[in-house]
Amino acid sequence: MTEVFAPARLGPITLRNRVIKAATFEGRTPQALATDALIDFHREVAAGGVGMTTVAYCAVAPGGRTHREEIWMRPEAVPGLRRLTDAVHAEGAAASAQIGHAGPVANASSNRAPALAPSRMFSPLAMRPMKVPSESVIRELVAAHANAALLAEQAGFDAIEIHFGHNYLASSFLSPMLNRRTDRYGGSAENRARFAREIAEAVRAAVGDRLAITAKLSMEDGVRGGLTVPESLQVARWLESDGALDALELTAGSSLLNPMLLFHGDAPRDSFAKVLPIPARWGFKLVGRSFLKDYPYREAFLLERARQFRRELSMPLILLGGITNMDTMRRAMAEGFEFVAMGRALLREPNLLRRIQSDASTRSACVHCNECMPTIYTGTRCPFRIAEPDGEGLERI
Template identity: 80%
Template sequence: MTDVFAPARLGPLTLRNRVIKAATFEGRTPDAVVTDELIAFHREVAAGGVGMTTVAYCATSPGGRTDRHQIWMRPEAVAGLRKLTDAVHAEGAAASAQIGHAGPVANAASNRAPALAPSRLFSPLGMRFLQVPDAAGLRQIVADHATAARLAGESGFDAVEIHFGHNYLVSSFLSPLLNRRTDEYGGSLVKRARLAREIACAVREAVGDRVAVTAKLNMDDGVRGGLTVPDAVRVAALLESDGALDALELTAGSSLLNPMLYFHGDAPRREFAKVMPTPVRWGFRLGGRIFLREYPYREAYLLERARQFRRELSMPLILLGGITNLDTMRLARTEGFEFVAMGRALLREPNLLRRIQSDPEFRSACVHCNACMPTIFSGTRCVLRLDRKHDEIADPSAVRVVAE
């Protein structure tokens, strides 16, 4: 049960171990296509020993991006994505594409395309009201997810992860706070879950049994009136009953209203303010403490919520949040979770898994300062990471920022 480094089945795949590099937007696609830097990022993580690395974020349409510098799935993107998956496979790891539509988290001004929400909402990102899709629009969204999954398969991806979390589009439909519709996609929990179920089934139909299909599902929005654990468990049970998914990765928090719930640790308010445009920076300085709340870091900080899903479901589950060391990975296995997902610890040390395999007592150097979060605008990285050649801080000024 506790051997996280043994090969494991995920749908049609056999991964070399049970550790997955979680989706963390890499900030390395300025023209919305794969770059050599993005390939190098995932090759390094793959060489570091993970069973599978997740490419984030592969939007299902131009308007589904959080900004225009993200990949959106189209035939022109396939060649670059194929180079990426070939590089990952050469290092012995599998590759997953995180697909989805950002919905109310999308930046309409940057994308030059309408951002979507289940109900009429005002977006401070685009400084305009969000567009509410009708039934025909929702059918197109489902079809776009299927197309994105098919293109991921053509690009050599072994798995796709559908984004049902963080109040992105599907997550916003699950939220009773954000979804005030009165049609077949709003009201009761079953109706609010309809879009998620249709997308999961359409993706499965598009890829068949050639590609593993997982979904990243919110357990808790962390917002008053939002999705809560009991209702999220019911959504997960509905998804399980449909049989379209090979696993669920459990997450929490809202990119709109409470992003720190899925990070925990220090809230990098000052660092974020420094990289934001001037008008947004002023607002952030005033409201940053409300938006970026602080949750003390502890290992496996989402485990208590996730246990409730493990009790109710039989499908494979992926535990995320505070997975940095072998003892925590073994705890997850003992608790019945088939896989674990790691993010920030691998930004600090892409070869962490290799080091743990060599020395089971090795501890991650990640200090959970979260100063990596604002680097998504310039290439996601750990600002405290040591240079491998010279054993020096890669960005010495960052140490002062974190210490202030």
């Protein structure tokens, strides 16, 4: 317990403990800017005891959002994000900004900008072909990541998390199924990893050692022909040797093709169908079972894959997936993981860490129903969360 809740170094910064609030899109930025609701969301988690909370998702370009109601990094976004980081710091926690480009996961119709993919693909969200970036556009996107990191620094963030997972743009370049390019960004694993490595190096060059830099890396896509664990492990070795990152957060799955590999637990197919617009709803009813697959929940469900990375790498690693209690956190530390990341459990109970710190036998109230997933369209939340307003009575939020 002392190790989990002891201060820990992450690159140039020190966190008050080894627990990080994972990036989960908050659904509280209707004008693509920070709002009071977004600030309150992260203030509450910070007050609940995490060492660092991660703001998701800060796109590096307007076309890099999964939906137009996500933040994209520009000078107008800085003042609101500064209020957010000030609020988090006042609660004793650090703040990280997740930056990236959604690529084939972007909603071109919503963004009114083309979605990007490494090779020719059809967008089921926009019902039109995606745009394949040239090498000159790729260079612009690398520079956009560096600029987003500088804006995050101006906004008072302590850390940057670069999104290399879930078949967002950099992750889609890693996938041999999605990346069929024949130039220096396609073909061999080294070529497919070039984009991600250039992004990490550009971000490090931009912010130096003033901010911690982590990356969320998919260990596998979970689809036939996609990125596999051995290939991802090679990418991780290259990222480690480049020296631009302070830690890797290990994830899995594809937002485009297999999202439940990240979540595990119940697949909320009916709830998702209800919140989709009519054309998409009809399509989802046809493919919902193959898209939202069944993966039974268990604690630390990504640990078996992550162990392979821990054996091969010396850099700090962040274990994600089914981290809900002290036993699991201790297990992660015992196996050599420097940090753990929590998501859904903190949606249910933002103060869970305080409760665990007071009583190590505390168990999360999250039942892994994943009914929080469809709420991203209306403000991400646990629909079964119980709050205690002013210490009197209980209410359902």
